[in-house]
Amino acid sequence: MTNWIDIGPLEAVRKRGARIIKAPGRDLAVFRTIDDDVFALVNACPYRDGPLSEGIVHGRMVTDPLYNWVISLETGLAQGADEGSVETFPVKVENGRILLDLETVAQRSAA
Numbered sequence: 001m002t003n004w005i006d007i008g009p010l011e012a013v014r015k016r017g018a019r020i021i022k023a024p025g026r027d028l029a030v031f032r033t034i035d036d037d038v039f040a041l042v043n044a045c046p047y048r049d050g051p052l053s054e055g056i057v058h059g060r061m062v063t064d065p066l067y068n069w070v071i072s073l074e075t076g077l078a079q080g081a082d083e084g085s086v087e088t089f090p091v092k093v094e095n096g097r098i099l100l101d102l103e104t105v106a107q108r109s110a111a
Contacts, residue, residue, distance in 0.1 A: 003103040010036065010096050018043075018053040018062075023105045028089060029053035030098060031062060031073050038098055039073035040091040046071075046084025 013019045013032040020043055021028045029043040029052050037060065043053045050066035060073045070079040076086040087108060090101035 003101065004092070004099040005102040007098050007100050010038070010093055010098055013038070013098070016057040018055075018057070020053050021100065027053075028100075028105070030091060030100070031057055033057060033060060033073070036093070037073075038091050038093055040089040040100055041071070041073065041076055042087045044086065045069050046078055046086055047082065052086065 007021055007030065010032065013030055015032055015034050018029045018031045021030055027043040028040050031039045031041070041052060043051055045052055045064040045067065047064065047067050047069050050064040052062050052064060052071060054065045055062040061070050061079065062073055063070050069082045071077070071086055072079060076088040078084045090104055092099050
């Protein structure tokens with residue numbers, strides 16, 4: 001069973017921006033695209049842990065602000081010649097509210 005937690009209104013995350021959510025043992029970045037799609041990833045680039053939440057969101061990608069790695073918001077995979085990935089987490093929008101799958105976050109944090 002999925003345990004969805006309400007983390008706030010969609011408007012709390014600006015378009016093409018991110019918001020940091022504190023989770024057990026890690027920070028997550030919740031991103032919002034120009035089309036109001038929402039994604040949740042660990043807030044650390046696979047290359048030297050750059051803060052993805054401070055990166056530039058373009059389409060369904062985010063560019064690490066320190067080293068310019070491009071990460072897919074959908075899969076967490078580095079794009080182009082870069083290799084590596086970031087954990088992604090289930091997130092959805094219902095009735096204008098962003099919901100995060102807390103059960104999946106907790107399970108992955110415990111591993």
